[in-house]
Amino acid sequence: MKVSTILSLLPGCALASDFLSVALYAKDPSHLYNVIRSNSQLDYGCKPVVLRSQEEHKLHAIVSPEQLQHLKRSLSSEVRIDTLNHFSKRQEEYAPIGSGDRFKGGKIAPRGLGSRKPGESADIGPILNLDEVHSALKGLEKEYGIELFTAPHKTYEGREVYGAAVNKAEKIKKDKQHIYFTSGIHARERGGPDNLIYFVSDLLWANKHRKGLTYGNKTFTNTQVKKALGAGIVFIPLTNPDGVAHDQKNSNLWRKNRNPKSAVATDPRSVGVDLNRNFDFLWNYTLHFDPSVEPASDNSSSEAFYGTGPFSEPETRNIKWVYDIFPKIRWFIDVHSAVGTLLYSWGDDINQAVDPEQNLFNPEFDGKRGVVEDSVYREYIDEEDWYNIALQANRTTDAMVAAGGRSYAASQAVGLYPTSGASDDYSFSRWHKDKSVNKVYGYTMEFGYPTNFYPTTNEYLNNIIDTNAGFLEYILTAIEIGLKD
Ligand SMILES: [Zn+2]
Structure with a gap:
């Protein structure tokens, strides 16, 4: 057997x-x-x-x-x-996971797909393993002088979480970074960290060699590359290393982190918290939402288990910490799979721009949120913000479609069913809670094909091409709409 x-x-x-x-x-x-x-x-x-x-x-x-x-x-x-x-x-048919370290501890820098000449091999090897995500960052640091950082909170299994700041300038200025990308929060969504690593690699290579970038049928000039880098990018390619280590080892579609605090002995799937329900955004859903909807779960066996409190997990605290260190972040994408959408705020109920009283901080509407079919409660959004975030989502998905020819749709995050505690809503809600911090437009990108968390090699490559075209268009559109309040 x-x-x-x-x-x-x-x-x-x-x-x-x-x-x-x-x-x-x-x-x-x-x-x-x-x-x-x-x-x-x-x-x-x-x-x-x-x-x-x-x-x-x-x-x-x-x-x-x-x-x-x-x-x-x-x-x-x-x-x-x-x-x-x-x-x-x-x-x-699954794309394999890399063994060993193709970047030799950072001696070799990764190179993306957009910077390859027509006819040049697109063989970038298997999906990056945990060590390779880190050594890829070190390789980019050595080759291009990007600035690496270690986030302050170690994971339950004692792992560090690494990120980097990238800019056109030699020296990173913390108040000049306006774009923030994260990935790997849901462990099983394979290729997410790779999309970010190869995208940043492409930008840096094209900048250094004075070239443009080509993703499928979508081409960007060297001027656009330089412009995008000038917006200042901060990224954490792999926010949930414990979960990814577990998924890569066992291929068991693992989604959560590996914190066992709320686990029950009889159910191994009760280990871990769904980190994308753990942010401080209407986290206490049983208080804030209508009892007929479950935007998260308080059952540790659920894939949507929300943890023991808002930001109870080191991984979500690390993502939050970046906003404090880089206070001018204005645009954020949390990269997920697998649907083929770009989701924008809000995620708790249908948007409306008429009644500011109907907002997530108003206790009068506790117990009434989240039923999308009714108009008892709808989430307030300023009309200009709504226009801006939808415009951005449409431009980005158009670029993704242009690159690969497959369908990508922009839509409001709530869709037919609400979520609480998600990274994109938290990013946008920060300014609504405290006007002294920068306003951030937050998104969830769902690359890939529905529920296809483990792509084939071909799908893995296509996902890199589609997302990378999308990321670049996203930054250019962000610059056009504005990087400041
Ligand atoms: Zn996800």
Whole structure:
């Protein structure tokens, strides 16, 4: 008997191959909303996203065979379900994870895909392992003089979290960094850190060699490269190293960190916190939201377990710390997979620009938020902010589509179902809470193909091309809209 088979028989030690990816279709999105509401504990990826697909609307989920049986029994006649793939069938095709260190501890700098000549090999090797993400940063430091930093909070398993600041100037000025990117918060979303590492590598290479960059059918000039670098970029390519180490070792679609504080002995999947429900944004959802919605979970076995308090986890505190160190950050993307969307604020309820009283800090509306179908509560957003963030999302997704020719959609984060404690909403809410800090426009990019957390090698490369075109367009649009208040 193979080891993988033995492991999969143990309850709770589920491997990726034990799960199925399914799509649910309905003509009326409210039927899918009902599916989410009555099956809130299912794994819908980063958050439930309903996509328009021709005349139908589509919702993706990852289910065990038992969950699938239960789900099928509970569906109304208006909802159709398709099994897309059994993860085990694709296991042979997954892009491999690197072994060893191709950057030799930082002696070699990574080189991206956009800086390669037509016909030049696009073989950048397997997905970066944990050590390689760090040595890639050190390689960029050695080759181009970027400024590395170690975030202050070590993870539960004692790992450091590394980031870097990049600018056109020789010396990094903390008040000249306006763009902030993070990735790897959901461990299983493979290729996220790689997208950022190779993007920054491309910018630096093109700047040094006075060249432009080409991503599929999308081309950027050297002037645009220099302009983008001048906006000042701060990034943490891998915010959740414990989770990624666990996922890369076990291929078990691990999403959370590895903090065991709230775990129960009988369920190995109760280890860890969903870091993207742990930020201080309406974190205490049972108080702030309507009881009929679950924007996070207080059950440690859930993939959306919100932790023991806002910022209870070192990983989220590290992401927050960057705003204090680089106080002029204005634009933020947290990079996730796998949907094909760019989500903008807000994520707790539908936007409205009419009634400022309906805002996330107003206790009068506690217990009323999050029901997207009603108008009892809708989240206030200033009209100009709304225009700016939507414009940016559309420009960026247009560039991603232009690069790869596949679909990417811009949409408000709440979609059909709310979330609490997410990184993008936290970034935008900081200024709403305290007007002395810079206003940040926060986004969640969902690269890749629905629920396809482990890409094939081809998909992995396409994801780098699509996202990198998007990142560059995003920075150029940010400059155009404005880097300051
Ligand atoms: Zn995610």
